[in-house]
Amino acid sequence: MVHLSSHLLKKYHNGYVVIRLALAGHKQANRPFYRIVAAHNKRSRDGKYIEQLGSFDPLPNIYNEKLVGFNFDRIKYWIGCGAHLTKPVAKLLGLSGFFPLHPMTVTEAERRRAQAKLAETAAGTEDPQQEEQKQADV
Amino acid sequence: MAALGTARCLFQSFYRVKDVQRIRKTLLKCNARTFCDETSVKGGAKPRFTDAAVQDILTRITGLDLQKVFRPIKQEMKPPTYKLMTDEQLEQAIQFATEEAKKQLQMPPVLPERKPINDVLAVDKILDGMDTAKYVFTDITYSIPHRERFIVVREPDGTLRKATWEERDRLVQVYFPKRGRKLMPHVLFKEENLKIVFSQDRHEDVLNLCLVQFEPDSADYIRVHEATYEDLEKNGKYNLLRSTRHFGGLAWYLVNARRVDGLIADMLRRDMLQDAISLVSLFHMVHPHSESAQEATSQQATGTDLLKIYSQKESQRSGYIELALQAYEEKAAEGSAS
Numbered sequence: 446m447v448h449l450s451s452h453l454l455k456k457y458h459n460g461y462v463v464i465r466l467a468l469a470g471h472k473q474a475n476r477p478f479y480r481i482v483a484a485h486n487k488r489s490r491d492g493k494y495i496e497q498l499g500s501f502d503p504l505p506n507i508y509n510e511k512l513v514g515f516n517f518d519r520i521k522y523w524i525g526c527g528a529h530l531t532k533p534v535a536k537l538l539g540l541s542g543f544f545p546l547h548p549m550t551v552t553e554a555e556r557r558r559a560q561a562k563l564a565e566t567a568a569g570t571e572d573p574q575q576e577e578q579k580q581a582d583v
Numbered sequence: 584m585a586a587l588g589t590a591r592c593l594f595q596s597f598y599r600v601k602d603v604q605r606i607r608k609t610l611l612k613c614n615a616r617t618f619c620d621e622t623s624v625k626g627g628a629k630p631r632f633t634d635a636a637v638q639d640i641l642t643r644i645t646g647l648d649l650q651k652v653f654r655p656i657k658q659e660m661k662p663p664t665y666k667l668m669t670d671e672q673l674e675q676a677i678q679f680a681t682e683e684a685k686k687q688l689q690m691p692p693v694l695p696e697r698k699p700i701n702d703v704l705a706v707d708k709i710l711d712g713m714d715t716a717k718y719v720f721t722d723i724t725y726s727i728p729h730r731e732r733f734i735v736v737r738e739p740d741g742t743l744r745k746a747t748w749e750e751r752d753r754l755v756q757v758y759f760p761k762r763g764r765k766l767m768p769h770v771l772f773k774e775e776n777l778k779i780v781f782s783q784d785r786h787e788d789v790l791n792l793c794l795v796q797f798e799p800d801s802a803d804y805i806r807v808h809e810a811t812y813e814d815l816e817k818n819g820k821y822n823l824l825r826s827t828r829h830f831g832g833l834a835w836y837l838v839n840a841r842r843v844d845g846l847i848a849d850m851l852r853r854d855m856l857q858d859a860i861s862l863v864s865l866f867h868m869v870h871p872h873s874e875s876a877q878e879a880t881s882q883q884a885t886g887t888d889l890l891k892i893y894s895q896k897e898s899q900r901s902g903y904i905e906l907a908l909q910a911y912e913e914k915a916a917e918g919s920a921s
Binding site: 505 | 707713720723
């Protein structure tokens with residue numbers, strides 16, 4: 446009988462555990478769904494993970510909500526074991542209030558507001574132009 | 584490799600099964616704990632639904648009709664089993680059946696309506712306009728009771744608030760589905776549909792559906808129950824709920840609303856004098872300052888005298904109750920004479 450234990454756990458040199466989003470359900474196109482997962486760093490994104498710590502549905506439902514589930518107990522354990530976090534997971538945890546807010550969330554919000562203002566002013570300049578054209582036509 | 588994977592899967596599934604039982608026990612303990620809190624906080628001021636004396640009376644008037652409790656319900660078809668038993672074994676089987684029936688007749692809790700949650704945890708104006716949709720964060724830790732779970736909503740304008748009760752119920756059902764509960768409540772619970780179902784005499788089915796779907800202290804649960812009880816009282820169809828687990832709730836609602844006359848009349852019509860007496864004593868327990876209660880305590884009345892005092896002092900249909908009492912006494916006299 447060959448001892449299987451040494452073949453089972455792939456040892457990584459300077460590898461670390463990472464909490465990241467893994468895409469699930471790739472059999473359906475254009476319908477993403479992410480699992481929040483603790484995995485080794487070098488594993489493929491959707492490959493074998495150590496433990497699933499939650500889920501994230503990026504498409505809003507009929508109540509206009511994006512559902513995120515976190516198993517905070519286990520997340521605390523893995524962070525205590527020295528797991529790293531990727532940017533999207535850190536942003537989500539910041540939004541949930543578990544972590545302090547990620548600076549990129551703030552930056553993105555500001556950028557969106559700036560874009561919305563630009564769009565407003567563009568629409569504002571377009572309307573008077575349209576009105577002038579209508580008056581010219583009439 | 585595969586063996587280890589399957590072993591791990593099996594181990595995880597066993598862990599979850601054990602966890603489920605533990606969760607159920609903790610939930611039961613939590614439920615029991617809240618009841619204990621209520622009874623210990625209010626000592627003797629006003630009797631609550633969960634007091635031992637009240638529960639005793641309500642179980643007695645619910646009755647125990649084995650034929651009705653174990654009537655055929657829609658199940659998957661199994662061929663009937665026949666057993667050959669001695670008389671002793673038959674008695675034991677009947678005892679076992681009565682215990683099972685008592686378990687099935689456990690009354691669902693009657694709780695005051697829950698207060699809405701309006702807790703705002705953080706207001707971050709810098710996040711205004713970060714996204715078009717709300718983010719709802721649920722804590723999926725398996726070993727927390729659902730009432731204590733953290734469910735938090737981040738609005739598009741940056742406020743972080745606790746989820747409302749409806750959102751909580753929906754999300755707990757998404758992540759920890761309960762059998763029989765749906766995400767969107769059944770169309771049956773709308774007013775118009777309720778009326779149709781009541782005209783078909785299916786109050787018990789409505790109440791069972793309601794029990795599965797809603798939490799006992801939610802507004803919808805209380806609304807549906809009140810609508811059912813009102814309809815039953817208007818048409819006097821008390822017998823539909825007799826020997827079911829909902830009868831206690833009906834009796835409690837009527838006693839609190841002081842409209843027990845219809846129920847007493849129905850009981851007397853069916854010659855259930857003891858039930859009527861216990862109902863009147865329950866009424867006196869819940870409303871100790873009413874005239875009939877004070878009369879009864881002053882006279883230390885028991886039995887049919889209680890009913891007479893009640894019919895004189897409190898009821899609107901006193902004539903009917905007195906007539907029924909007279910008829911009962913005549914029957915008793917005839918019975919003893921012959």
